[in-house]
Amino acid sequence: MKGYIVLETGEIFEGELLGDQKQVHGEIVFFTGMTGYQEVMTDPSFKGQMVVFTYPLIGNYGVNHLDHESKHSQAAAIIVHQLSNQGYHYDANNTLSDCCKENGTPLLTGVDTRAIVKRIREKGDMRAILTTDLKDVDFTIIPNLADQDVVAEVSIPKKIELGSGDHHIVLLDFGYKKSIVDQLLELKCKVTIMPYDSSFEEIEEMKPDGVLLSNGPGNPKKLTDLLPTIKKIAIRFPTLGICLGHQLLALAFGADTEKLRFGHRGANQPVIDCVTNKVYMTSQNHSYVVKPQSLEYTGFKPKFININDQSIEGLLHKELPIITLQFHPEAHPGPSDSAHYFTDFIEMVEKKGREKTYA
Numbered sequence: 001m002k003g004y005i006v007l008e009t010g011e012i013f014e015g016e017l018l019g020d021q022k023q024v025h026g027e028i029v030f031f032t033g034m035t036g037y038q039e040v041m042t043d044p045s046f047k048g049q050m051v052v053f054t055y056p057l058i059g060n061y062g063v064n065h066l067d068h069e070s071k072h073s074q075a076a077a078i079i080v081h082q083l084s085n086q087g088y089h090y091d092a093n094n095t096l097s098d099c100c101k102e103n104g105t106p107l108l109t110g111v112d113t114r115a116i117v118k119r120i121r122e123k124g125d126m127r128a129i130l131t132t133d134l135k136d137v138d139f140t141i142i143p144n145l146a147d148q149d150v151v152a153e154v155s156i157p158k159k160i161e162l163g164s165g166d167h168h169i170v171l172l173d174f175g176y177k178k179s180i181v182d183q184l185l186e187l188k189c190k191v192t193i194m195p196y197d198s199s200f201e202e203i204e205e206m207k208p209d210g211v212l213l214s215n216g217p218g219n220p221k222k223l224t225d226l227l228p229t230i231k232k233i234a235i236r237f238p239t240l241g242i243c244l245g246h247q248l249l250a251l252a253f254g255a256d257t258e259k260l261r262f263g264h265r266g267a268n269q270p271v272i273d274c275v276t277n278k279v280y281m282t283s284q285n286h287s288y289v290v291k292p293q294s295l296e297y298t299g300f301k302p303k304f305i306n307i308n309d310q311s312i313e314g315l316l317h318k319e320l321p322i323i324t325l326q327f328h329p330e331a332h333p334g335p336s337d338s339a340h341y342f343t344d345f346i347e348m349v350e351k352k353g354r355e356k357t358y359a
């Protein structure tokens with residue numbers, strides 16, 4: 001069946017609609033990794049977004065039972081240039097199109113993805129509608145993703161306890177990726193995943209050794225009600241923030257965030273660690289960034305900078321044991337160059353109270 005992507009600018013791109021054949025809308029974004037479509041579509045950070053893959057051939061190693069980042073697909077739609085639906089890989093147990101069908105995700109193939117990406121780079125991430133009927137397109141009823149409460153749609157309703165070990169980490173769930181939990185379990189942590197709106201008292205009651213604020217979808221400023229709790233948590237416990245978690249920690253201490261024109265979504269974003277001067281290739285998926293000039297009275301200083309556009313990619317608190325990362329050290333998809341920041345976090349958890357300055 002023919003399907004169309006209609007951009008907010010009025011431009012229309014045609015393709016063949018596979019997967020679930022319903023009309024959807026969302027924010028259209030692009031992802032530049034050559035692989036990782038399964039992790040991307042199941043990462044809750046993509047809730048409300050239609051993902052255009054810039055790599056022209058998608059689907060050629062299928063879908064497997066290991067690489068889902070959450071129970072089901074989260075992206076609003078998948079848009080590819082050429083679908084390779086055979087899935088040649090020893091782990092593959094499904095094809096991309098069947099996975100999309102089972103998950104209720106429309107998959108548009110045969111699309112001029114280069115033209116869409118050029119348009120997004122020019123005009124920015126924007127609203128789009130995927131439809132089979134061009135007469136049935138109405139942008140007046142479609143909200144901006146920035147105004148939606150998407151975290152509430154992906155966070156768990158009640159706590160989950162996993163693993164056992166020397167360190168008890170509370171993972172505050174704004175839309176966590178399974179690989180973050182996997183990293184903590186590998187480091188022999190006991191992990192308690194808690195709903196994003198848990199109170200400070202509920203978290204304190206768990207007696208955590210450290211708290212990790214997860215990644216998640218949407219605009220961090222939609223969660224301003226939570227900032228006082230987040231600040232209390234970070235003052236009380238050694239804290240790591242990943243992606244949305246990083247943005248929320250910055251906001252909680254008085255910094256500001258803004259939206260990039262077309263975000264960073266890919267597996268090879270170069271980031272420099274300003275303390276060690278080492279450069280890492282990182283996995284990323286974000287629209288928002290912390291404004292550097294807003295850090296002055298927050299107690300934070302930039303620890304990581306993106307080499308392509310000099311945007312802030314992570315912070316270190318000058319006195320408190322807080323590390324924040326805009327990129328994804330758990331990778332999935334992408335390189336695991338920066339996975340050791342989980343070890344640094346656990347070291348910070350162990351040292352709490354013994355070292356005054358962490359910067």
Ligand SMILES: NC(=O)CC[C@H](N)C(=O)O
Nearest residue numbers: 215216218243244287288
């Ligand atoms: N992966 C994430 O946590 C993304 C954070 C936030 N939703 C952004 O787009 O910037």
